[in-house]
Amino acid sequence: MSDAPERRFIIEMGMGNDLYGGDQTKAAARAIEDALRHSSIPLFEVRGLPHDAMRVAVTVAVPNPESVDTEALKSALPRGRVTVRAVEGGLLVRSPASPDGIIMASASVEAYLPAQY
Amino acid sequence: MAPLLIEFGMGTSLRRQDYTEAALRGLKDALWHNSINLAELFGKDKTDMRLCCVIGVQQPDKVDVSKLADVFPYGQPTFHVEKGGLDIPRPDYEGGGRPTVIANVAIKVSLEGVS
Secondary structure: OOOOOEEEEEEEEEEEEEOOOOOHHHHHHHHHHHHHOOEEOOHHHHHOOOHHHOEEEEEEEEOOHHHOOHHHHHOOOOOOEEEEEEEEOOEEEEEOOEEEEEEEEEEEEEEEEEOOO | OOOOEEEEEEEEEOOOOOHHHHHHHHHHHHHOOEEEOHHHHOOOOHHHEEEEEEEEEOOHHHOOHHHOHHHOOOOEEEEEEEEOOEEEOOOHHHOOOOOEEEEEEEEEEEEOOEO
16 A cells, blocks of 8 residues: 555635744644634544654745744644644734734645555 | 445534534535545445444424435435534624524444345
8 A cells, every 4th residue: 555646635715824923833833723623533443544654744824934833733643644834824814912913824735645445 | 224324424503503514514625534435345335335424413303304315425424413513602792692602513434235
């Protein structure tokens, strides 16, 4: 099975924000959590596959990606072999209540398994 | 058939106490938080997907499931509506009005021929 070509079988998508602290990593962590909590993947137990058969590629998009601690974000992904990258995107929303602006982050969590046929 | 993936969503009806609309929005929330290529992973066709949709609202008999099937671009959905979700009453000072409705939705995805 490990010779089989890799297939992406799900993209989990989420939104997170930091309202008052201007913290890009916090917003990104919340976006990842939002993505993960909208699905469950019982196919490992159903098919008898180990979780580390899965490769997980996480992308977070925020206004200032260089300020994101991508190593810290890895711990939010409990299963599989994980990489995290930060790119420019999301949204910075000006608000009188938020001196640093509201940081909105998008997260995509892409999961890959070897083809199962 | 055992579910291979389960998607979760929340839908609401703010003022009209429309349980069908809340269920519909919950289905959309579940569907559009994820992009699934499960059929391709198992060498199956998209039409082999079987979708069991479980919907929780406080008044399950008010959900018209005939209005829900169209939201699915492909796959064969079945619907199980049960008591769940949440109704939030309006405060007394508003002098009447319908509660705000929350629907909880779980979509269990199976594939014909994969167990």
